[in-house]
Amino acid sequence: MGGYGDVKLLRDDGLRLDGRKVDEMREVKVEAGILPAADGSAWVKHGLNVAVCAVYGPMEAHPRKIQRQDRAVIDVRYNMAPFSTSDRIRPGYNRRSREISKVTAEALESVVLVERYPRSKIRVEIEILAAEAGTRCVGITAAAVALADAGIPMRDLIVGVASGKIEDTVVLDLDKAEDNYGQADLPMGILPTTGEIAFLQMDGDLSVEEYNTCMEYNLKAAREIHELMVDALKRRYNEKNGGEA
Amino acid sequence: MVELVPSLLRQELAALAANDERIDGRGRWDSRDIKLETNCLYNAEGSAKVTWGDTIIYAGVKFEIRTPWPDRPAQGSLMCGAELRPVAGRKYEPGPPSPQSIELGRVVDRGIRESGCIDMDSLCIIPGEKVLGVMIDIHVLSDKGNIFDACALGAIAALRTAIVPAERFDIGEDYPLAVSMTPTMCSFTRVGGRFVLDANDEEELGGDERIHITLGDEGHLHSLQKGLKGTFTPAEFDEILGIAQQRCAELANLVNSKEA
DSSP states (O other): OOOOTTSOOBOTTSOBTTSOOTTOOOOEEEEEOOOTTSSEEEEEEETTEEEEEEEEEEEEOOSGGGOBTTBOEEEEEEEEOTTSSSSOOOSSOOHHHHHHHHHHHHHHHTTBOGGGSTTEEEEEEEEEEEOSSOHHHHHHHHHHHHHHHTTOOBSSOOEEEEEEEETTEEEESOOHHHHHHOSEEEEEEEETTTTEEEEEOOEEOOOHHHHHHHHHHHHHHHHHHHHHHHHHHHHHHHHHTTSOO | OOOOOOHHHHHHHHHHHHTTOOTTSOOTTOOOOEEEEESOOTTOSEEEEEEETTEEEEEEEEEEEEOOOTTOTTOOEEEEEEEOOGGGOTTOOOSSOOHHHHHHHHHHHHHHHHHTOSOGGGGEEETTTEEEEEEEEEEEEEOSSOHHHHHHHHHHHHHHTOEEOTTTTTSSSOEEOOOOOOOEEEEEEEETTEEEESOOHHHHHTOOOEEEEEEOGGGOEEEEEEESSOOOOHHHHHHHHHHHHHHHHHHHHHHHHTOO
């Protein structure tokens, strides 16, 4: 967290700079099946963030040393396009994207029924086209929809959400200014049906009470986004069947 | 991954070619439908999305302030790069930039650079100290054939709608980048023994060499490239150049229709 204490992030009327209430998330839009070359794909716009995800597979796992005899491996690549941020990013992998790719893969491995596809690989390609705080969560949401669109069985549709703290107040879904100048950020990947957590990171400073409020906000947001994900998949399914079902 | 190619596909393409037909029913010089959207990426200073049949690419323009090259103290710079990341298709693998993606970026780069559509002198802020660097990044999201033409179209469309973020750089008010021309690319692939326009992924898989032609205003040639194994005759080139003249003019009109 940047932690510049003198930047004002809450207005006098208690609303945030962009007019949201503390427990209000940015607008989310979801589309499934947008990339013809992929086996499954999704587009998610969350506030000003845009993530696209393509899923390929299950396919033969290679090199062979990555194969697992009893399950599929999930190969995630999270990547920010060079033009996705206000200063251009040099193309290629960096430490941040490698770490996010790793923990995202582990989150997805906990929801995908990987034991159905021994010795195979499922490729999940997350591309961030516009970044404005919270891209790892948007990537997880997009990955879940793309996996479902590819017909890969999962225990639940995992949803990426985040809460945090600005000016000693817990808020849902930090935007860029809040992320830069806030006090804490708690991104999670939540299984909305059971409330389990498959992805967790945090940085900053939170009391236990504040953590509990974050958790409550995240669960609520995950259920809202989950409905949008299901709607997108239903639209896609109807389209594939040539009309309304 | 090893592409399991398809002698059967080659046979089928040759049989279709003998009847002057194509695998998706198009005529020899027909293109797939093209949809061009501009200003579609929030953080890019100029952007375009091209949906070319089932091929999808994004292009984004960013600017930077840099010190000029010592031999050109009063000129800015232009760079165009393409990424063929594994998102684009099953055949693409992670890793350092592949020769294919470098060729793609460089062929598109040459067409734009050599057309002279950007006046490099106009990118100078303080001679010898500060110049603008223009960077076009192309991101291929779905490769279903002919990414070259889609990338070239996206790159010039993103450039033509770019706004220089002068305020952010403390060098005055934001202004549109001056782009004086609309170079566009037209690619031909040998399929079943004869060249066709705008090959799809199956035609590329079962086809042979390709030729990329970038033409600027008034039909001048700015970049040529022959890729993959094979040879062609001067007569064949004359024929496709004639088609490219018509086709590039249509593509340039499409780009120009998007300007604000």
